[in-house]
Amino acid sequence: MDLPFQIRKIIHVDMDAFYASVEQHDNPALKGKAIAVGGQHRGVVAAASYEARKYGVRSAMPSKTAKEKCPHLIFVPPRFPRYKEISAKIREIFYEYTDLVEPLSLDEAYLDVTENKKGIESANQIARDIRRRIFEETGLTASAGISVNKFLAKVASDINKPNGQKTIHPDRIESFLEELPVEKFYGVGKVTANKMFTLGIFKGKDLKKKTLEELTRLFGKSGSYYYHVVRGVHNSEVKPHRIQKSVAVERTFSEDLMDDQQINDKLESLSQELHQRLQKNNILGRSLTLKIKYKDFSLFTRSITQEEYFNSPVKYLETGKKLWELRPFDKPVRLLGLSVSQLNTEEKKQVSVQLKIPFKEFERD
Known part of the structure; x- marks a missing residue:
């Protein structure tokens, strides 16, 4: 395969059922049991242990549905300060190998190890070292994918989960992608996959038959x-400093909100919390969005953008009330959220080194 891009060594590290694994590690009584991190009565599942996943429990699933699928499911309240603490330890391990680290969330990140601080030629070896260090220092397992770009590394990291890794070598990219089911392509969601199925697109080789014009x-x-x-081309670089695009606060309520006074009280509380979070990080934004989730889980969002930055909880509240008046339904509300975007954070240009590395320096798995 004649690859039309420079070869890099990219690792995608993904912690295994991170929140749930932290809870099982910190509380040995939960090990081996089906647990879900999240609110039992009104919330949604933030994470599920592998024991729970066997019953179809997934993140973002309503807790009621999760309990129906797995009657013996144990709900555990989230402890985000603890997850952030462990995530920070894991990132320190990453930085021992490279400064080109792009965190996606608390539990996953891309690493560009084309050039690395330890001078290790094998990206496979680096991934193994990192996974071993994570386990020794946190007691948790991680999976990894290794290839020439972020897309392939992301896809690869999911193949041998949990506690495994997969390398897609440059000379195997074409055959790998041709046989990969389209629903396994990163960026192809359930709706898109179903649409592809109706078009007779089931694997990469089917997708590859379509022209650029057809797909567009x-x-x-x-x-x-x-x-x-599908041709193995993805030129996005590992960006060490991701620019924050929005700041949000939201609440799921134990009882549905039914009247305007309840809504106003909650909006005032959210406005204060949003202001504190923005002030703490010296962030301002010009666009405010109200998010409403109704009792039936239908979702409504509406935004207002202004020339000047929002700068006070009073402004957030006043604007939030205006957006509330634009709601399409008068139905019981289970969640409210406020978020600010179009921030005053300026994107910093990052310099990352791209070198053409001989294929032989990739170690086969």
Whole structure:
């Protein structure tokens, strides 16, 4: 395969059922049991242990549905300060190998190890070392994917989960992608996958038969993405400092909100919390969004953008009330959220080194 891009060594590290694994590690009585991190009565599942996943319990699933699928499911309240503490330890391990680390969340990150601080030629070896260090220092397991770009590394990290790793070697990219089910392509969600199925697209080789024009017509801007990634082309670099695009606060309520006074009280509380969070990080934004989730889980969002930055909880509250008046339904509300975007944070240009590395320096798994 003639690869039309420079070869890099990218690792995607993904912790295994992170929140749930932390809870099982800190409380040995939970080990081996089906647990869900999240609110039992009104919330949604933030994370599920592998024991719970066997019953179909997944993150973002309503707790009621999770309990129906797994009657013996144990709900554990989330402890985000603890998760952040462990995440910080894991990132310190990453930085021992490279400064080109792009965190995606508390439990996953991309690493560019084309050039690394320890001078290790094998990206496979680096991934093994990192996973071993994580286990020794936190007691938790991680999986990893290794390849020439972020897309392939992300796909690879999911193949041998949990507690495994997979390398997609440059000369195997074409055959790997041709046989990969389209629902396994990173960026192809359930709805898109179903649409592809109706078009007779089940594997990468089927997707590859479509022209750029066809895919753009069928999937809009995403069509170009699908056209290129099925050919192994994904030029996005590992960005060490991700620019924050929004700041949000939201609450799921133990009882549905029914009247305007309840809504106003909650909006006032959210406005204060949002202001404190923004002030703490010296952030301002010009766009405010109200998020409403109704009792039936239908979702409504509406935004207002202004020339000047929002700068006080009073402004957030006043604008939030205006957005509330634009709601399409008068139905019981289970969740409210406020978020600010179009921030005053300026994007910093990052310099990352891209070197053409001989294929032989990739160690096969």
